[in-house]
Structures are given as C-alpha cells and as structure tokens.
Amino acid sequence: MPDWLTHMGIAYIVIWGISKMPKYKDSLRKYFWIFVIGMVAPDIERIFKIVAQELGNVTFINIASNFTLISHSILGVLLISLFITAFFPHEPDCKYIFLPLFIGGMGHLVTDMIMNPWQGMGINLFYPLTGSEFAYSFHLVWPGGFGPLIITGIILLGTVCVDLIQKNFSVFNIQFPKSSLE
Amino acid sequence: MKKILRILFLLSPLIIVGLAYYEMNVWHPPLNPNIPQPVSIETLLEHNETYKAPMELIITGDVFNKSDVDEYLFLDGINDGYFKVNCTGLNISSIEPGMTLELRGYSFYDDPEKQYFVAIEFHIAISYSIYLSIPGAILILLILFWGFKFQIKDFSFSRKSAEDEKNA
Numbered sequence: 362m363p364d365w366l367t368h369m370g371i372a373y374i375v376i377w378g379i380s381k382m383p384k385y386k387d388s389l390r391k392y393f394w395i396f397v398i399g400m401v402a403p404d405i406e407r408i409f410k411i412v413a414q415e416l417g418n419v420t421f422i423n424i425a426s427n428f429t430l431i432s433h434s435i436l437g438v439l440l441i442s443l444f445i446t447a448f449f450p451h452e453p454d455c456k457y458i459f460l461p462l463f464i465g466g467m468g469h470l471v472t473d474m475i476m477n478p479w480q481g482m483g484i485n486l487f488y489p490l491t492g493s494e495f496a497y498s499f500h501l502v503w504p505g506g507f508g509p510l511i512i513t514g515i516i517l518l519g520t521v522c523v524d525l526i527q528k529n530f531s532v533f534n535i536q537f538p539k540s541s542l543e
Numbered sequence: 544m545k546k547i548l549r550i551l552f553l554l555s556p557l558i559i560v561g562l563a564y565y566e567m568n569v570w571h572p573p574l575n576p577n578i579p580q581p582v583s584i585e586t587l588l589e590h591n592e593t594y595k596a597p598m599e600l601i602i603t604g605d606v607f608n609k610s611d612v613d614e615y616l617f618l619d620g621i622n623d624g625y626f627k628v629n630c631t632g633l634n635i636s637s638i639e640p641g642m643t644l645e646l647r648g649y650s651f652y653d654d655p656e657k658q659y660f661v662a663i664e665f666h667i668a669i670s671y672s673i674y675l676s677i678p679g680a681i682l683i684l685l686i687l688f689w690g691f692k693f694q695i696k697d698f699s700f701s702r703k704s705a706e707d708e709k710n711a
Contacts, residue, residue, distance in 0.1 A: 365679025394686050401683060420567070427563035440555040447552035450544040489562060492571060 365401045370513035371472055372400035372465060373532070377520045380531035387534055392461045399465020400472075402441045403432045433473060434488035438466030475501045475509075573598070579647060584618065584626045587650055587660075596649035602626075602660070603668070606642045609635065615659070618644070627659040635665070643668040 376393040379385060406428040413421040431437045442462035449458045474484050476498060483498035485491060502508050524530045572593055573580045579599040587594050587602065594600055604618035607625050616635060620626040628646060638644065647664040651657035 365683070369679050369682060397686065398683060401679060423567045424560065424563045427566040428559060430566065431559045431562050437559055440558055443552040443555045447544075447549045450549050452544070455544050 364510065365404060365407075367510045367513050368400045368404070368469055368472060369397055370510070370517050372397040372468065374513070374516055374520060375468065377532050385531070390532070390534060392457060393532065395458055396461040396465040396468075398445065399442060399462035400469050401465075402445060402462060403438055403466055403469045403473075405441060406432050430485065431488060433470060433484050435467070435470075435486055436488060438463060438470065442466055472509075473498075475499050584620055588620065588626070588652060591650060591652035594650050595653040596651055596661070598649070599647065600650055600660075601645065601647050603643065603645050606638055606640050606644060608640055609638060616644075616662075629659045629661045630665070631661075633662060633665060638665070638667065 376396060379389075379393075406425060409425045409428060410422075413425040432441060442459055445462050446455050446459045449455065452458050470484050470486065474497065483496035485496040487495060529535075570586060570590065572590075576598050579601050580594065581601045582594055584602055584604050587600065602618075604626060606616055607619050608617045609615065610617075614629065614631055616628040616630055616638065618626040618628060628648075645666040645668055646660070646662045648660055648662040650660050652660065
C-alpha cells in the first residue's frame with residue numbers, strides 16, 4: 362500500500378482540481394481537509410500493527426493483519442468514517458464530516474487497487490459478503506516502494522507551478538498581489 | 544450530535560476488531576482453485592493436502608537462511624521450524640537472510656518424499672511505507688491541531704474558535 366504521504370498527496374491533487382472549478386465555494390475549504398484525513402483513514406491499522414509488532418503478541422499481530430483486510434472494504438471505510446465523525450460532535454450537521462471522510466476512504470481503496478497486492482490479495486470491496494476470490498487489483502506497481510510517491514510528487518509540483526503562474530493558491534485561499542511577486 | 548449516537552460511532556471499530564478476530568479463527572478452502580491462492584505458511588502446512596500442486600499459491604515469508612548451492616531457501620515457519628523452498632531455475636543470489644519475500648509456486652508438502660515448496664517467481668518486498676507514513680502522520684496532526692484548532696480537552700472542534708473564524 363502506498364504510504365500516508367502518497368495518499369495525502371493524491372487527496373491534495375483532487376481538492377486542488379475541485380478548487381479550480383468555476384462553481385467552487387470557499388466555504389468548502391474546511392471539508393477538503395477532512396477529505397484528506399478520510400483518504401488516509403483506512404490505513405489507521407498501521408498504528409495497531411506497529412504496537413502489535415512491538416508487543417510481539419502473535420494473536421494481536423494476526424488481528425492487526427486481518428484488520429487491514431476489513432478496513433480496506435466498503436464496510437471498513439463506513440465504520441472508520443463513523444468513528445472519526447464522532448470526534449466532531451459540535452459540528453451542526455455531522456453528514457458534512459461523514460461524507461468527505463467516506464468519499465476520501467473510497468478514494469483510498471481505489472488508490473490501493475492500482476498496486477500489485479500484498480500477499481497476493483487485492484482489495485475485497487464487498488467484504489464480508491464476498492470472499493478472497495473477489496479481491497481485485499490492477500497490478501500496476503509494487504507496494505512499499507517510492508514509485509507512487511515520486512509520481513504523486515511530480516504531479517503535486519505541477520499544481521504548485523500552475524498556482525504560481527496564476528498567482529492564486531486556491532486550496533489555501535491565498536492570492537498574491539502582482540506587486541509582491543514582481 | 545446526540546450523545547448515544549456519538550458513543551455508537553466511537554464503538555464502531557469494535558465491529559472491525561470482532562470480524563478480524565473471527566477471520567483469525569476460520570479457514571475456508573479455496574472456492575476457485577484455478578486462480579493463484581494467497582495463503583499463509585501456517586495454513587499451508589496445516590492443510591497441505593488442500594493446497595498441493597498443481598494449485599498455484601502465493602506465500603509471503605521472511606528468509607531464515609539459504610543453502611550454499613543457492614537452490615534452496617529456508618523461510619521462517621511455525622513452531623521455530625522452517626519452510627523449505629526449492630528455487631531451481633531462479634537466480635536467488637540477491638536474496639539475503641532477513642529479507643521478506645513474496646513467492647509464487649506450488650506446494651509439495653503433501654508428498655512425504657519431497658516436503659518443499661517449488662518457487663516459480665519471487666519478489667523481494669522492501670517496504671518504506673511505514674517510514675514514509677511518519678511524515679504523513681505529522682502532517683495530519685498539524686492539520687488537526689493547527690489548521691482546525693482541534694483540542695483534546697473537548698475532544699472536538701472548538702466551537703468558539705469556529706464561530707470566531709466565521710465572524711471574522
């Protein structure tokens with residue numbers, strides 16, 4: 362699976378594209394960042410995995426490994442999104458937190474599907490309704506390497522160049538007056 | 544958000560943990576033996592009759608040692624034992640003990656005279672993703688605590704600061 366940095370980079374590229382649309386409203390900016398968190402959320406299991414490996418408990422390690430299988434499914438994304446939504450109780454309408462998290466989580470699954478899957482498995486989107494025979498991936502890159510990060514980094518650099526040319530960092534709502542750059 | 548709803552949301556990952564625990568204790572025979580089967584070494588050894596050749600398998604394991612003639616690899620097995628892999632025809636000179644490998648091949652562990660796994664393809668898994676996730680995690684914390692004024696104290700967005708921002 363790509364690392365968190367790659368997932369965040371891809372999420373940034375998506376929100377950058379949205380921020381360039383004519384109908385884009387600046388009030389959406391807050392939810393962009395929740396989308397970024399949602400894009401990383403299914404990999405929350407890495408924290409459990411590191412803890413399990415440090416403890417060296419085999420049962421714990423096995424549960425953490427299976428957690429990956431489940432968190433990388435529609436059900437897993439749904440549950441993790443609900444979990445994170447609970448951290449924002451003062452939000453007037455929690456669906457505005459839940460939806461960007463869920464869409465980001467689904468984006469995460471699509472990103473993971475480009476890879477040659479770890480342990481031969483793909484992403485089992487419909488777990489537990491389907492078994493491992495329905496797991497699928499596009500087998501484009503090996504996980505764990507720098508390839509996806511480098512590609513994402515190049516595209517991200519391209520977005521920064523476009524913003525510099527336009528003198529408008531739309532994602533951050535920063536517009537440079539012409540005189541400050543000249 | 545209602546308190547009861549919030550508690551239910553906070554407990555929702557327990558469903559994932561429950562399913563993960565269930566998955567740990569069940570074994571399903573392959574439904575479609577014609578496609579390569581991902582299987583753990585432990586399961587393969589326990590059900591060697593089911594996973595015997597010509598079923599193509601995909602296994603992952605850590606290299607414990609390799610033979611001097613570079614034909615056999617020994618992966619960490621179960622109960623302090625090892626898992627023997629026949630790599631005839633493959634160039635495994637780049638493989639060193641301690642590496643994690645993903646192997647494709649066929650199991651002959653059901654045959655008392657062979658007792659090995661024949662590899663037809665291998666991939667050395669070098670994963671930087673955990674290390675690359677650390678800067679990602681730092682960025683997320685920055686977004687939460689600096690960008691969103693997230694406060695541990697109230698376990699939520701600060702309503703006051705959100706209103707201030709709106710008024711500004």
